[in-house]
Amino acid sequence: MSTPHIGLEDKTLVAKTVLMPGDPLRAKFIAETFLKDVVQINTVRNMFGYTGTYKGKKVTVMGSGMGMPSIGIYSYELFKFYDVENIIRIGSAGSYTKDLNVYDVLLATDAYSESSFAKTMGVSESNVLPATLLLNDNLKASAKKLGYKLHEGRIHSSDVFYRVNPDDYKKILSDYNALAVEMESFALFANAKALGKNAACLLTISDSFVTSDVTTPEERQTSFTKMMEIALESI
Numbered sequence: 001m002s003t004p005h006i007g008l009e010d011k012t013l014v015a016k017t018v019l020m021p022g023d024p025l026r027a028k029f030i031a032e033t034f035l036k037d038v039v040q041i042n043t044v045r046n047m048f049g050y051t052g053t054y055k056g057k058k059v060t061v062m063g064s065g066m067g068m069p070s071i072g073i074y075s076y077e078l079f080k081f082y083d084v085e086n087i088i089r090i091g092s093a094g095s096y097t098k099d100l101n102v103y104d105v106l107l108a109t110d111a112y113s114e115s116s117f118a119k120t121m122g123v124s125e126s127n128v129l130p131a132t133l134l135l136n137d138n139l140k141a142s143a144k145k146l147g148y149k150l151h152e153g154r155i156h157s158s159d160v161f162y163r164v165n166p167d168d169y170k171k172i173l174s175d176y177n178a179l180a181v182e183m184e185s186f187a188l189f190a191n192a193k194a195l196g197k198n199a200a201c202l203l204t205i206s207d208s209f210v211t212s213d214v215t216t217p218e219e220r221q222t223s224f225t226k227m228m229e230i231a232l233e234s235i
C-alpha cells in the first residue's frame with residue numbers, strides 16, 4: 001500500500017533502519033557512493049529514497065525535506081506504514097559554540113524546540129525530547145571503531161532559519177545548553193515516541209554562528225561523509 005507521500009506498494013523493499021538526510025540529493029549521493037544492489041523506492045515530490053546493502057546489511061536512505069512538518073510526514077509514514085523500526089537523521093547544523101567547528105560531527109542526546117509539534121500530536125508537553133539511547137550507543141561505538149571524533153550534546157530544532165536577530169542563539173545556548181541548530185529532530189523524536197520506535201540524529205556542522213565559517217551547498221550534499229559512515233557502520 002502506498003501513502004500520500006511515498007509511492008511504494010511493496011513494504012518489504014524498505015529496510016528496518018532508515019538514514020534520513022534533509023536533502024534528497026544527499027540520499028542519492030549516499031546510495032551511489034556507499035550502497036550495493038540499490039533500488040529506488042520513492043520519487044514522489046522528488047523526495048528520493050533508495051534501499052540497498054551496506055557490507056551485506058539492508059538499509060534504506062531517504063530525504064526528509066526541510067523542517068518539522070516535512071520530516072513529521074515522512075518519518076510517520078515510514079514508521080507506521082512501512083514497518084520501519086529505526087530512523088537516523090543525518091543532517092547539517094549551525095554551531096552555537098566555539099567548541100564546534102565546520103565539519104565536526106555532533107550526536108544529539110536530545111532536542112530542544114519552541115515547536116508545538118509534540119504537544120499537538122499529544123505525545124509530550126515538554127519542549128525537550130530525547131533521542132533513543134540504544135541507537136546513540138550504537139552510533140558512539142561506530143564512531144569509536146572508525147576512529148572519528150564524535151561530539152555529544154543537546155541540539156536546537158528550530159522552525160526558523162532566518163531570524164530577525166541572529167544573536168538569539170546566545171540566549172538559547174545559555175538557557176537550554178543547545179550546542180547547534182537544525183530544523184527536524186524534535187518532530188522525529190516525537191513521532192518515535194508516539195509510535196514506540198527508535199530515532200537518533202547525527203549532524204555535521206555546516207556553518208558557525210560564532211566564527212561565520214560556512215560550507216557550500218555542494219559540500220553539504222556530498223562531503224559530510226564521516227557522519228554517513230558512522231551511521232552506516234552502526235547498523
Ligand SMILES: O=P(O)(O)O[C@H]1O[C@H](CO)[C@@H](O)[C@H]1O
Pocket residue numbers: 021022023065066067090091092093161181182183184220
Ligand atoms: O542538511 P539538512 O539535513 O537539510 O539539515 C539542515 O539544513 C536545512 C537548512 O539549510 C534544514 O533542513 C536543517 O535542519
Ligand SMILES: O=c1cc[nH]c(=O)[nH]1
Pocket residue numbers: 092093094095161181182183206207
Ligand atoms: O538549520 C540550520 C542548519 C544549518 N545551519 C543553520 O544555521 N541552521
